[in-house]
Amino acid sequence: MTAAAAARRLLLVHAHPDDESIGNGATMARYAAEGAGVTLVTCTLGEGGEVIGPELAHLTADRQDALGEHRIGELRAAMRELGVGDVRFLGGPGRYRDSGMMGVAENDRPDCFWRADVDEAAGHLVAVVREVRPQVLVTYDENGGYGHPDHIQAHRVALRALELAADPRYRPELGPAWRIVKVYWNRVPRTVLAAGLAAAAERHPAVAAPEDVPGVVPDELVTTVLDGARHAERKAAAMRAHATQITVDGSFFALSNERWQPLLADEYYQLVHGECGTGRPETDLFAGIEDR
Numbered sequence: 001m002t003a004a005a006a007a008r009r010l011l012l013v014h015a016h017p018d019d020e021s022i023g024n025g026a027t028m029a030r031y032a033a034e035g036a037g038v039t040l041v042t043c044t045l046g047e048g049g050e051v052i053g054p055e056l057a058h059l060t061a062d063r064q065d066a067l068g069e070h071r072i073g074e075l076r077a078a079m080r081e082l083g084v085g086d087v088r089f090l091g092g093p094g095r096y097r098d099s100g101m102m103g104v105a106e107n108d109r110p111d112c113f114w115r116a117d118v119d120e121a122a123g124h125l126v127a128v129v130r131e132v133r134p135q136v137l138v139t140y141d142e143n144g145g146y147g148h149p150d151h152i153q154a155h156r157v158a159l160r161a162l163e164l165a166a167d168p169r170y171r172p173e174l175g176p177a178w179r180i181v182k183v184y185w186n187r188v189p190r191t192v193l194a195a196g197l198a199a200a201a202e203r204h205p206a207v208a209a210p211e212d213v214p215g216v217v218p219d220e221l222v223t224t225v226l227d228g229a230r231h232a233e234r235k236a237a238a239m240r241a242h243a244t245q246i247t248v249d250g251s252f253f254a255l256s257n258e259r260w261q262p263l264l265a266d267e268y269y270q271l272v273h274g275e276c277g278t279g280r281p282e283t284d285l286f287a288g289i290e291d292r
């Protein structure tokens with residue numbers, strides 16, 4: 001069955017390969033296992049990333065500049081672990097290049113995602129929305145969760161596509177207008193992160209700073225909690241598949257900076273468009289949505 005044919009359809013918009021597994025791996029595994037359509041749109045190939053370990057260090061942008069192609073393979077392997085078959089790159093693989101953190105020289109490149117025209121990029125996403133017709137969209141808040149330019153841009157493009165996809169006057173050749181019912185930002189409750197970092201510190205010499213973790217907010221902003229216990233193994237396996245980017249050790253992981261943080265099985269969201277389907281916290285992103 002294609003993602004578009006399932007009764008429940010979830011669209012996730014992410015900036016780089018690996019963001020989806022870290023933030024939503026358990027959620028994606030759960031809905032895929034339940035027969036929902038799960039579509040991932042990743043906006044860049046993460047070409048500018050660092051590489052963990054010496055074997056593939058030659059792939060980085062300052063040497064062979066071949067990391068993007070490699071990360072396509074990592075993402076596909078991760079999605080096999082999660083049971084997700086519908087993975088797309090915004091505008092096609094390599095259309096938008098990875099940007100660096102705010103202020104670095106890479107962000108002056110005309111092909112980087114940060115420099116992309118938001119309306120043009122949103123047009124690529126509208127085509128996906130009108131094809132898949134998701135009821136639920138998951139992406140980042142307006143600060144991209146932690147200020148990374150590609151994450152901010154992913155937010156802008158997703159929100160613009162949400163609006164344009166629902167407008168029947170906008171490019172009817174892309175399919176009938178479609179209105180997404182519920183939109184969520186990825187979140188991590190501050191107390192959950194603090195406890196996880198404290199546990200990480202007992203096992204590892206260096207831990208991440210809270211501001212380096214995307215989407216951290218006061219607990220009361222979280223509307224929705226997905227119990228990931230049954231999908232934690234798959235999430236960890238998906239993260240391990242991003243081997244140039246992530247090191248996993250039990251219930252902790254580190255990026256290339258070797259600063260450890262909790263690998264959260266439960267995943268957290270803030271509903272920002274649409275109505276909570278149940279009392280808070282919701283335990284299902286589709287709560288309140290009639291299957292259709």
Ligand SMILES: [Zn+2]
Pocket residue numbers: 015016019148151
């Ligand atoms: Zn990212």
